[in-house]
Amino acid sequence: MATTGFHVAVVGATGAVGQQMLLTLEKRNFPIRKLTLLSSSRSAGTVLKYKDEDIVVQEAKPNSFQDVDIALFSAGGNISKLFAPEAVKRGAIVIDNTSAYRMDPEVPLVVPEVNEEDLKLHNGIIANPNCSTIQMVVALEPIRKAYGLEKVIVSTYQAVSGAGAAAIDELKNQTRAIIEGETIEPKILPVKGDKNHYQIAFNAVPQIDKFEENGYTFEEMKMINETKKIMHMPQLKVAATCVRLPVETGHSESVYFEINREGIDVENIRTLLGDADGIILQDNPNEQLYPMPAYAVGKKDVFVGRIRKDLDEENGFHMWVVSDNLLKGAAWNSVQIAESLVKLGLVK
Amino acid sequence: MATTGFHVAVVGATGAVGQQMLLTLEKRNFPIRKLTLLSSSRSAGTVLKYKDEDIVVQEAKPNSFQDVDIALFSAGGNISKLFAPEAVKRGAIVIDNTSAYRMDPEVPLVVPEVNEEDLKLHNGIIANPNCSTIQMVVALEPIRKAYGLEKVIVSTYQAVSGAGAAAIDELKNQTRAIIEGETIEPKILPVKGDKNHYQIAFNAVPQIDKFEENGYTFEEMKMINETKKIMHMPQLKVAATCVRLPVETGHSESVYFEINREGIDVENIRTLLGDADGIILQDNPNEQLYPMPAYAVGKKDVFVGRIRKDLDEENGFHMWVVSDNLLKGAAWNSVQIAESLVKLGLVK
Numbered sequence: 001m002a003t004t005g006f007h008v009a010v011v012g013a014t015g016a017v018g019q020q021m022l023l024t025l026e027k028r029n030f031p032i033r034k035l036t037l038l039s040s041s042r043s044a045g046t047v048l049k050y051k052d053e054d055i056v057v058q059e060a061k062p063n064s065f066q067d068v069d070i071a072l073f074s075a076g077g078n079i080s081k082l083f084a085p086e087a088v089k090r091g092a093i094v095i096d097n098t099s100a101y102r103m104d105p106e107v108p109l110v111v112p113e114v115n116e117e118d119l120k121l122h123n124g125i126i127a128n129p130n131c132s133t134i135q136m137v138v139a140l141e142p143i144r145k146a147y148g149l150e151k152v153i154v155s156t157y158q159a160v161s162g163a164g165a166a167a168i169d170e171l172k173n174q175t176r177a178i179i180e181g182e183t184i185e186p187k188i189l190p191v192k193g194d195k196n197h198y199q200i201a202f203n204a205v206p207q208i209d210k211f212e213e214n215g216y217t218f219e220e221m222k223m224i225n226e227t228k229k230i231m232h233m234p235q236l237k238v239a240a241t242c243v244r245l246p247v248e249t250g251h252s253e254s255v256y257f258e259i260n261r262e263g264i265d266v267e268n269i270r271t272l273l274g275d276a277d278g279i280i281l282q283d284n285p286n287e288q289l290y291p292m293p294a295y296a297v298g299k300k301d302v303f304v305g306r307i308r309k310d311l312d313e314e315n316g317f318h319m320w321v322v323s324d325n326l327l328k329g330a331a332w333n334s335v336q337i338a339e340s341l342v343k344l345g346l347v348k
Numbered sequence: 349m350a351t352t353g354f355h356v357a358v359v360g361a362t363g364a365v366g367q368q369m370l371l372t373l374e375k376r377n378f379p380i381r382k383l384t385l386l387s388s389s390r391s392a393g394t395v396l397k398y399k400d401e402d403i404v405v406q407e408a409k410p411n412s413f414q415d416v417d418i419a420l421f422s423a424g425g426n427i428s429k430l431f432a433p434e435a436v437k438r439g440a441i442v443i444d445n446t447s448a449y450r451m452d453p454e455v456p457l458v459v460p461e462v463n464e465e466d467l468k469l470h471n472g473i474i475a476n477p478n479c480s481t482i483q484m485v486v487a488l489e490p491i492r493k494a495y496g497l498e499k500v501i502v503s504t505y506q507a508v509s510g511a512g513a514a515a516i517d518e519l520k521n522q523t524r525a526i527i528e529g530e531t532i533e534p535k536i537l538p539v540k541g542d543k544n545h546y547q548i549a550f551n552a553v554p555q556i557d558k559f560e561e562n563g564y565t566f567e568e569m570k571m572i573n574e575t576k577k578i579m580h581m582p583q584l585k586v587a588a589t590c591v592r593l594p595v596e597t598g599h600s601e602s603v604y605f606e607i608n609r610e611g612i613d614v615e616n617i618r619t620l621l622g623d624a625d626g627i628i629l630q631d632n633p634n635e636q637l638y639p640m641p642a643y644a645v646g647k648k649d650v651f652v653g654r655i656r657k658d659l660d661e662e663n664g665f666h667m668w669v670v671s672d673n674l675l676k677g678a679a680w681n682s683v684q685i686a687e688s689l690v691k692l693g694l695v696k
Contacts (some may be wrong), residue, residue: 044654055369065654095364100368153501157505157552157591157593175523175527176527179520179523179527185364195635195636196635196636198643199640203640204600204640204641205640206600206638206640206653206668207638208601209549211633212654215614215633216656216659224659237661238659238660239658239664241654241668243600244593245505245552245594247552247594252552252554252591254503254589254591254602256604266563285563287543287544288538288542288544288555290554290555291554292546292547292551292553292554294546294550305554306563308483308565309563310587311564311572312585312586312587313585316538318587
């Protein structure tokens, strides 16, 4: 730990995303003078490592945030609702990775490559968008900026780690059981605590999060609403179908989009995305080069390939977008927001 | 074997689809007086069962088709190009499950629920469409008929069995190896004989079949071109992105479509599809009822659910379509064509 820098708290430190947050803070060498790790009472007492230092995880309480500069939350929406205001009251800036505050008009919803400037409007809480939204807007923003954007239709191919560590275990155990010819008893996926649970191994499940009244899932509505908010485009047409796959980590997306300009070809889009921050272009059909989740794990970038012009719509294109949902989709985007706050002088 | 009925030949009897053809002929009790099983010289000599009878598979030769009434081909495009004309010359009707003749204007491309009448125009060869196309047009046809169809954008979630028995083995062995922490060496998928091979276990691979010059894969172009041909709609706008998943059998599709009529709601579409031939509606978000490939295996129907109205386009809808790619996508559609030929008096 450095002698200068910030007092950082991580809430939900023992979870799948929390672990990645610690690793990311370490890798980025974020300026930390004190690190407080918090969790529910159930996980309190766990010892975690940060740069060879052992840190005991403590139960989160209002006073845990005394003297904290930046608090990274990733312990579920209820914990955020309970403790984020307490942290803010004590002078911390909260970067919240749950859906609790994302659509709150007072709360900036930020992907630094897209709307870093929105951080200046914060009132203590900054929301980290949904994982599947983040990677899509990173890929869409350079296109919007250059050519305008009219319409987006996305179908997702999402990994189980988005549903937490228990879902990863379920995928692994279920896969092993099916291969060994044993019977399985799904208990977690598609949605922990929902009425029915289905096989995820060797299957594709078209439900992520619960259903809303309009027949869309919350995950689908998150992609629709968050995209409009982050890109400052309430009028943008966005549709989403979200599907869970037997992939441990790494979300993929088949994205159709229509731009506002005629005469643009695939090479224009490739050049644009190849030069963009946070994007690695992997797009060469002749070499069978395209992004895949199994090869994106552990990397913080958004990978884009399979860029094609629609065969009917002059302004329509297709692309395939892949990213590590625990990194750019969660931990890395949160730490990146913290770095932006420091860079913009927004954290004291 | 019955004493009346037809002399049926199955070419490629030992393959993944061939096996399902035998099972389907048996289950449907198709009127067969003689069954000839054919294959390459490599598989000749294999003994297969049909209704408790042992049948020795013979090497396919031009004269194998002497006296055959109906020949079901599923042994790759080259075998079809070589032997289908020989079979026709000897008086057989060929039902070809490869892509060899699908886009030939002289050859009907048939999904009985959609264009059974096209069988009447045959010149000896009838083509069975690509698996991913079949299940989509079964779901779209009742909608086209009632409301007209303007545009389709599909993203697929395809099983490895579409790439044959070796791909199934690769998925199983690779999954086992990864779970046991062993290194893997992909050799078959995404495309047998292509330059690069990628991990399929716990991954999503956005390539099915080789790439065309326009950046689309052959699989994607098959879906686009075959849909227009089967539905008799050269003007239909169709776009496809085809993705291979770690699923053994059962293709899924996220389908966006625009109809030609205003004022239609989700209940109209549900009623339409619930009453349609070959479709089982599984669509109740409140009960988490929707189709999934793991639960569609071994069933001959097309399952449809997650029907939603687009939130921006008055005439736009989304749906999720699942079917067993070896059955409705291949063996069952071929046998169903044979049944239609008998019903329409087209086979002597």
